[in-house]
Amino acid sequence: MKILVVDDEKDVQVLFEQRFRKEIRSAEMEFMFAFSGEEALQFMQSNEHEAVLILSDINMPGMSGLELLKQIKEKYEAPPPVVMMITAYGDADNYNQAMKLGADDFLTKPLDFTVLKEKLKTNLV
Amino acid sequence: MRKILLLFGFAMLCITTQGQEQMQDIIKYKCDSIFSLLEKETNSDRKVELIINFYLTSIDGFPFLLLDLGQRLLVLGEQRKDPIIESSAWSALAQGHRLTGNYVKALQIHGKAVDMAEKSGNIKLMSFAINQMAHIYKDRLENEKALSLYKTALAYAEQTKGVGMWFPSMNLATVYLNMGKQDSSLHYARIAQRQVGTMNMLSNAAIIASTFGTIHSRKGNLDSTRFYFDESVKIARESASPRYLNATYVALAEHFHLHKQYDSAAWYCSMAVNIVSNTPSANLALKPARMLIDYYQDRNPDSTVKYWRVYASINDSVNSARANQQIQMLTLEEEQRKRDIEAENIKYRNKIRTGLLLVGLALFLLVALYLLRNNRQKQKSNLALQKTLAELQTTQKQLIQSEKMASLGELTAGIAHEIQNPLNFVNNFSEVNSELIEEAHAEMDKGNIPEARNILHDIKENEQKINHHGKRADAIVKGMLQHSRNSTGQKELTNINELADEYLRLAYHGLRARDKSFQASVTTDFDPSTGKINIIPQDIGRVLLNLFTNAFYSITEKSKHRPEDYQPTVSVSTKKLNNTILVKIRDNGMGIPKEIIHKVFQPFFTTKPTGQGTGLGLSLSYDIITKGHGGELKAETKEGEFAEFTIILPS
Numbered sequence: 001m002k003i004l005v006v007d008d009e010k011d012v013q014v015l016f017e018q019r020f021r022k023e024i025r026s027a028e029m030e031f032m033f034a035f036s037g038e039e040a041l042q043f044m045q046s047n048e049h050e051a052v053l054i055l056s057d058i059n060m061p062g063m064s065g066l067e068l069l070k071q072i073k074e075k076y077e078a079p080p081p082v083v084m085m086i087t088a089y090g091d092a093d094n095y096n097q098a099m100k101l102g103a104d105d106f107l108t109k110p111l112d113f114t115v116l117k118e119k120l121k122t123n124l125v
Numbered sequence: 126m127r128k129i130l131l132l133f134g135f136a137m138l139c140i141t142t143q144g145q146e147q148m149q150d151i152i153k154y155k156c157d158s159i160f161s162l163l164e165k166e167t168n169s170d171r172k173v174e175l176i177i178n179f180y181l182t183s184i185d186g187f188p189f190l191l192l193d194l195g196q197r198l199l200v201l202g203e204q205r206k207d208p209i210i211e212s213s214a215w216s217a218l219a220q221g222h223r224l225t226g227n228y229v230k231a232l233q234i235h236g237k238a239v240d241m242a243e244k245s246g247n248i249k250l251m252s253f254a255i256n257q258m259a260h261i262y263k264d265r266l267e268n269e270k271a272l273s274l275y276k277t278a279l280a281y282a283e284q285t286k287g288v289g290m291w292f293p294s295m296n297l298a299t300v301y302l303n304m305g306k307q308d309s310s311l312h313y314a315r316i317a318q319r320q321v322g323t324m325n326m327l328s329n330a331a332i333i334a335s336t337f338g339t340i341h342s343r344k345g346n347l348d349s350t351r352f353y354f355d356e357s358v359k360i361a362r363e364s365a366s367p368r369y370l371n372a373t374y375v376a377l378a379e380h381f382h383l384h385k386q387y388d389s390a391a392w393y394c395s396m397a398v399n400i401v402s403n404t405p406s407a408n409l410a411l412k413p414a415r416m417l418i419d420y421y422q423d424r425n426p427d428s429t430v431k432y433w434r435v436y437a438s439i440n441d442s443v444n445s446a447r448a449n450q451q452i453q454m455l456t457l458e459e460e461q462r463k464r465d466i467e468a469e470n471i472k473y474r475n476k477i478r479t480g481l482l483l484v485g486l487a488l489f490l491l492v493a494l495y496l497l498r499n500n501r502q503k504q505k506s507n508l509a510l511q512k513t514l515a516e517l518q519t520t521q522k523q524l525i526q527s528e529k530m531a532s533l534g535e536l537t538a539g540i541a542h543e544i545q546n547p548l549n550f551v552n553n554f555s556e557v558n559s560e561l562i563e564e565a566h567a568e569m570d571k572g573n574i575p576e577a578r579n580i581l582h583d584i585k586e587n588e589q590k591i592n593h594h595g596k597r598a599d600a601i602v603k604g605m606l607q608h609s610r611n612s613t614g615q616k617e618l619t620n621i622n623e624l625a626d627e628y629l630r631l632a633y634h635g636l637r638a639r640d641k642s643f644q645a646s647v648t649t650d651f652d653p654s655t656g657k658i659n660i661i662p663q664d665i666g667r668v669l670l671n672l673f674t675n676a677f678y679s680i681t682e683k684s685k686h687r688p689e690d691y692q693p694t695v696s697v698s699t700k701k702l703n704n705t706i707l708v709k710i711r712d713n714g715m716g717i718p719k720e721i722i723h724k725v726f727q728p729f730f731t732t733k734p735t736g737q738g739t740g741l742g743l744s745l746s747y748d749i750i751t752k753g754h755g756g757e758l759k760a761e762t763k764e765g766e767f768a769e770f771t772i773i774l775p776s
Contacts, residue, residue: 018557110549
C-alpha cells in the first residue's frame with residue numbers, strides 16, 4: 001500500500017524514510033512524497049485506483065491541505081483513500097473543517113512517530 | 126499885569142474846579158461800565174485789558190476815584206478769590222496813595238499787587254503791576270531802581286499786545302528825562318507815541334507831549350517846544366486833571382527857567398502850585414513851590430515864606446527821614462523777596478529737572494525691566510520648548526519602539542510556528558540517529574561492517590539535517606531579535622525576494638497563530654532579475670511586515686461580512702523596472718475609502734479598533750522608504766475591492 005506524504009518541507013521525506021526504514025526495508029510500507037497540494041493531485045491522477053493513504057500537512061503555500069482533502073474526497077471514491085491531516089494548529093475550527101471534508105484522522109505537530117506508526121499499521125490492515 | 130494874570134489864574138481855577146467835577150462824573154460813569162463788564166468777564170487776558178481800560182479813562186488824574194475803584198475791586202477780588210482782580214485792586218489803591226503823596230503805603234500795596242500778579246501768572250498783568258510800582262521810584266527820582274522796574278515791565282509788555290502796553294515806554298522816557306538823558310528819553314517817548322497812535326483823547330498823552338516839549342526845550346528847538354507844550358496844555362485841560370495840569374505847568378516852568386525867562390517860569394510854577402492846592406494831589410506842589418522859593422528869595426519875602434510853608438509841609442510828609450527809611454526798607458524787602466522767589470524758582474526748576482530725570486530714569490528702568498523680563502520669559506519658554514522637544518523626541522522613539530514591539534507581537538506566533546518546524550526536524554533526526562547508532566552497534570557486533578557503514582552514512586546525513594535545521598531556527602530567532610532591535614542604519618546587499626517571502630510567511634503565520642480560523646490564499650510572483658539591492662533589511666522587513674499585516678487584516682475583516690463566495694487573497698510581486706525595484710503587495714480586502722486615502726501615511730492614523738493598532742505603521746513605513754531609502758511608497762485602492770501598496774526602491 002502506498003502512503004503519500006504531502007508537506008512543503010522537503011526534509012520530511014528524509015525524516016519519514018529514516019523513521020520508517022524498517023517498514024520500508026521489509027516492504028511493509030511504501031512512501032511517496034509530494035511537496036504541495038498540486039503535486040499531490042498529480043500523483044493521485046497517475047496512481048488512480050491504487051489503494052492510497054494520504055498524510056497531508058494543512059498549511060502549505062498555494063493549495064492548502066484542506067483544499068487537497070476536499071478535492072481528493074470528491075474525485076476519488078473507489079477505493080476511497082484514507083486521508084490523515086497533520087497540522088501545527090490543532091484548533092477546533094481546523095479539526096471540524098477537516099472532519100467535515102471527510103478526513104479520516106487528524107494529527108498535530110510535532111508528530112509522535114510511534115503513534116503514527118500504530119495508526120498507519122491499523123489503517124493498512 | 127499881575128492882576129490880570131491872577132484873574133486868569135482864578136478863572137482857570139474856577140473853570141477847572143467845575144471841569145474837575147464834570148470830568149470826575151464822566152470817569153466814574155466810564156469806570157462803572159468797565160467794572161460791570163469786568164464782573165462778567167471770565168477770560169484772563171480780557172480781564173486784564175478791562176483793568177487797563179480803567180486807566181485809559183484818565184482816572185489817574187483823580188486819586189480819590191482810584192482809591193474808591195481800588196476798594197470796589199478789592200471786595201470783588203476777595204469775594205471771587207480772583208488774583209487778577211485782587212492784584213488790580215492793590216495796584217489801584219497803591220496808585221491812589223502814591224498820587225496823594227503817601228509813598229510808603231503805596232509801595233507796600235504795590236508789593237501786594239505784584240505778588241498777586243505773579244500768582245495769577247498773567248504776563249500782561251505782571252507788566253502792569255510792575256510798571257505801576259516803578260512810579261514810586263520815578264517820583265522820588267530813584268532813577269536806577271525806576272529804570273530797572275520799567276524795563277522789566279517793558280520786557281513783559283513786549284511779550285503781549287493790547288491796550289496800555291506802551292505805559293513802560295512812556296515812563297522810561299520820563300525817567301531818562303529826569304536823568305538829563307534827552308536822547309534815551311526821546312527814543313522811548315517815540316515808542317510810546319507810536320503805540321498810543323490813534324488814542325487821541327488819552328490824558329496820558331499830555332505827559333508824552335510835555336516830555337517831548339522838555340526834550341526840545343533842552344535841545345533848544347523852541348518851535349517844537351512850543352508845539353508840544355501847546356499840545357500838552359490842551360490835553361491836560363481837556364482831562365481837567367490837576368495832576369496833568371500840574372505836570373504840564375511844571376514842565377513849562379522848567380522850560381522858561383532854562384531859557385532864563387524867570388517871570389514866566391514863576392508864573393507857571395504858581396499855576397502848578399495853585400492847581401493842586403486843596404486837592405488830594407497837593408504834594409505835586411513840591412517842585413514848583415521849591416522853584417518859587419528860589420524865585421522870590423531876593424524879590425518878595427512874603428511869597429518866599431508862603432511857598433516855603435507849602436514846600437516844607439509837603440517835603441515833611443513826602444520826604445521825611447522816616448519815610449525815606451521805610452521806602453528803603455520796603456525796597457530792600459522787595460529785592461530780598463525777589464531774590465527769594467528767584468532762588469525758589471531755581472530750586473523749583475532743579476526739582477523739576479531732577480524729577481524729570483528721575484521719571485526718565487524710572488521709565489528707562491521700566492523699559493529695561495520689561496525687556497529683561499521678556500528676555501527671561503523667552504529664555505524660559507525656550508527652555509520649556511527644548512524640554513518639550515526632547516520629551517517629544519523621546520516619546521517618538523518610544524512610540525517607534527512600541528510599534529516595533531507591537532509588530533513583534535504580530536510576529537511572535539508566526540515565529541513560533543517557523544521555529545517549530547526546524548525544531549521538530551532537529552528532535553526527530555536526533556531520535557532517529559540514536560536508534561541508528563544502536564543499530565550500527567548491533568550490525569558491528571554481527572560483523573556486518575558494510576551495513577554498519579551504511580547506517581553511519583545515514584547518521585551523518587541526519588546529523589547534517591540536524592545542523593541545518595538548528596541553524597534555520599537560529600536564523601529565525603536572530604531575525605526576530607534584529608526586528609526588535611533599533612535599526613543599525615547599515616545598508617547591506619539584500620535579496621529582496623527572499624526578504625519579502627520571509628516576512629510574508631512571518632506575517633501569515635503570525636496571523637494564523639492568533640486567529641486559527643484565518644484562511645487566505647497567498648500568491649507570490651518574484652522577478653528573479655531583481656538580484657540583491659542595497660537596503661537596510663530590518664527596516665524594509667518592517668515595512669513589508671506592516672504591509673502584509675495590513676493586507677491580512679483587511680481580507681479578514683472582509684471575510685467576516687462576505688463568508689460565502691469570497692476567496693481572500695494576498696499577493697506579493699517584485700519587478701525590476703529600469704533602475705528601480707517595485708514591490709507590490711495587493712489584497713482583495715476592504716480597500717481604503719477615498720476620503721481617508723490621503724491620511725493613511727499620517728502618524729497615528731488608524732482605522733483599527735482602539736488597542737489594535739498604533740497608527741504608526743504606515744507612517745513609519747513611509748519614512749523608511751522615502752527618507753531612509755530615497756524611494757517611494759504609493760497606495761492604490763478601490764473601496765470594497767482591493768488595496769495595492771507599491772514600494773519603489775532604487776536598485
